[in-house]
Amino acid sequence: MIRLLAGRAVQIAVTLALLSLAMFLLIGLMPGDPIDLALAGDPRLTAEDAARLRALHGLDQPLLTRYLAWAAALLRGEFGYSRLFAQPVAQIIGPALLSTLVLLGAAIAVSAVLGLSLGALAAMRPRLAPLADAIAILGQSAPSFWLGILLIIVFAVTLGWLPAGGSAEAGGWEALRFLLLPVATLAMANLAAYARHSAAELTNVLRAPWITAARARGVGEMRLLLRHAAPNAAVPVLQVAALDAGSLVGGALITETLFARPGMGKLIYDAVMGNDTNLALVALLLVALVTMLATLAADLGQRALDPRLA
């Protein structure tokens, strides 16, 4: 166990280091530094202004020098300033990370519950299996921004039941209403994986002798499912969650853009596009770290639940 954890820790550290170098170089190699962008937007800036600002922001240094300086500062715990928001990076990332974790957490919960229900439906009522299947496959196949726009048209613009985007100013129910559409958009994509894995697992479990025995004792179907079969389905759920953590962040970028929610996905996108290297890198590394930790946690959970893997 310790060996496993140590191995994973090393792996995570190496991945992060390589990722940071690759991304720093890629972002740095893109033509058009922040000053060029500022020049294009402001007719009054002169060439001397540009040279002066470039020196001021340290942009006249070679790329690798800048990377080393940046990495050294990062290791000292200095995340630097965001160019786009003119604030310390940590201060911007905090609220964005929270917002994204809420969104992703809700999406995982919803897709797991719905996916398991579909899976259970398919396992218990084989005649309904094709229907459950169709729902899952369609959800997985729709481009998420398309689905999001359709949901907005139906529920926000036409019916007026839910907000079309943004985030609530108050907590509680109000916040929940703002979450519903983005979570639905995000959850649809992963429904299929949960449904398929749980259906397969449950079908197996329900054929087991001890289930037959329980049935013979007169245990109700619902109780049978919840008490006896469901715990076994937790394993595939964790497996799917572990595999999909990375792709969910991508989904968050789309839903955050479409529903105008502040969050990590959009932050990274804006930072890359706006040449805000500090913010882009720290955010990207943090997200990578969180996904890798999530994967690790799911792995460990799986081992704990399933003695065959231990």
Added chain:
Amino acid sequence: MRLRLGLLLLGLLAAAGLSAPLAAGWLGLDPFAPDLFNRFAPASAQNPLGTDDLGRDVLLRLMQGARVSLAVGVATALAATLLGTAIGLLAAWRGGVVDAVLMRLADGLLALPALPVLVVLAAADTGRIGLPRGEPASDIFRIVAILSVFGWVGVARLARAAALSVLARDYVRAARALGAGEARVLARHVLPNIAGPIAIAAALTVAGAILAESTLSFLGLGIAPPAASWGNMLANAQDLVFSAPWVAVWPGLAILMAVAGCTLVADGLRR
């Protein structure tokens, strides 16, 4: 059943793509020529699915888009499958340090948030490494290349797992004992026996690539106009989605069909 349904869907789309020039001739329309007097026309005999923001026929553009989108999907799958199979086989065959390094690399890539990294790759300037900029063909190449960076991982993991179990079988040991060369063992015994899982992974990669292309288009990083892909048609339609929803509905449905088709094929192969 699933396999047949999936192949039917994909076959239909591929046929639509292949017959695009024929259909253009038959309808007497050019899917690339703007017609400012015929913008957002509703469905009619002349334009079976209506026209888009520049008065171009939506059906013909969908058929053109089928060529580009399916090309992106198939090319990515091909590249990812070749790379992934090679890496998976190598890892399983050599084992030890090679296996550990390759698989840790795969794990690392799998854990990464792919889309933000793709955005960085897509926004990078291909001109700097000597590729032509902005040509439609190089556009497709660029998209395929960056999608393959992540695409190979799934294939490699499946290929490795399958290859490991094959390599442990008695007949492989027997073949080796009889003096068969390693190349022969891999080519004659291992590869044919892992083709199943690889085909499944390839089908899923096609689906993933088509979805990813549409997502990149949504972010303005996809295939450039005037070429039509389902992704850029959909992205172009989003601004006017409230006044001309059909322009957005059709390419969305096309993507849905293609991805569902691939998933069904993969499911069918799995059984």
Added chain:
Amino acid sequence: MAARWLTLALLLAAGPALAQPARETLTIGITQYPATFHPNIESMAAKSYIAGFTRRPLTARDADWELTCLGCVTVPTLENGLAVREQTPDGKAGIRVTWELREGWAWGDGTPVTAEDLLFAWQAGRDFSTGFGGSEFYRRAYEAIVESARRITLRFDQITFEYGASGDWVPLPSHIERARWEAEPRTYRTRSAYETEPTNPGLWSGPYRVTAATPGAGVTLERNAHWSGPAPAFRRIAIRTIENTAALEAQLLAGQLDMVAGELGLPLEQVTALERRARGRFRFEYKPGLIYEHLDLMLDNPILADRRVRQALVLATDRAQIVARLYENRQPVAHTGVNPLDGMHDDAVRQWPFDPARAAALLAEAGWTPGPDGIRRNAAGDRLTLELMTTAGNRSREQVQQVIQGMWRQAGIETRIRNEPPRVFFGETVSRRRFTGAALFAWISSPENVPRTTLHSSEIPTAERNWSGQNYTGFRNAEMDALLEALPIELDRERRRALWHRLQAIYAEELPAIPLWFRSDAHVWPTWLEGVRPTGHLTPSSNWVEQWRVAR
């Protein structure tokens, strides 16, 4: 289970809870979030828009494009004696200009706005390590004299016709900012209270002050208790940033936004489509502005060096049709870079019509005759092929580009479309003159902005000049150079007008760029809102928020 569904149903049925019966709050959607709130660091439309509510400059141009006082009492002129010609210490012709601050003007914490605040802004701007954006103003203003708490004089070493305008020089709250700046000018940018505590009331001098800011999402403004001008109508103004324009429209339609600011709002095309469907729900106004869409032509390309070919390109482009079909005639076709609303515009300037026959004749005269596939060729057999570039991902420009491609094809000109992301396009291809044909983009200007950087032959970017200058086409014209030098220092309005007319005549004849149109801002307001006056230039309508009223 049943109970849970019931809760969900109730939750859904609760409906939009955002309708405010008393109209205490105005919620505005814009498409950008300001990178900074500091008045002098990085100019950005979102910042100017929010600044209109929360800060006031000394002078600004109003909706009629006249220079007026917002923070001062009278616009300084030579006639009223607030501006006086003089000699600079080193003997050049200079000018001293005095501004008197409005009485009762105060920061949000009650501290009066004084000449000290302007002196501090001038000092910070003069110190180039502070990192302010444009430095031209501070370079020219070599001395500042505080005459009293409400009077300050600047001495300039150059006389321009805009001597009375205070430009980006706005009061900075010296009681908050001076100590931070003096500690270390180089890092002042990140330590300024505008960045570290934007909700400090003492930073804001307008009718509203910032009370909350969520990076990337929005800013909330509330009435400034110490504002001495007419009281604004709304207790609270919420500004929401929604970058995706489909999402912006969705939130407007869902009733979450009251209005979309035209300065930073929906694309024109989207609004004209919206107007057709929702005429009764909102009020719409289209205001042509100073954003000049054009095609820069690479004059080093031998094909384009021939003026006849450039003229043929204009004649072959049916700009009126594009404007009519794509924008419902809501934006004016441009004939030069000078806006028709500008006082210096020449209404009699040469206006190229759409005339394919003349285009064909000009091309034939230039040696380009139709080939078998309809594409013209010259005597050597080379095809008439041009590269047409713009910013990738800008849907509106990509749309126009494809239409132009079709029109030029009709004239026998083949175009290859090659688009790049904005950072590549502006950062390298255009600014280093690496495009070979035509580049579609826009210039943002201000009223009577002299286009020296884009048209003067000394402003052609080269490696030796470290790629400075914006004369990307490589336009060289001796008379144009002379005009560009004479214009800024000509104080007489009528003589200046004559120079401007000549400038436009040369531009329209020589066509270093193909003028397309001036972009219009599309404003969407609720039917109950009155008094918003779009300006069409860089000073946004929010600077007159006191006049916004709820209709009865």
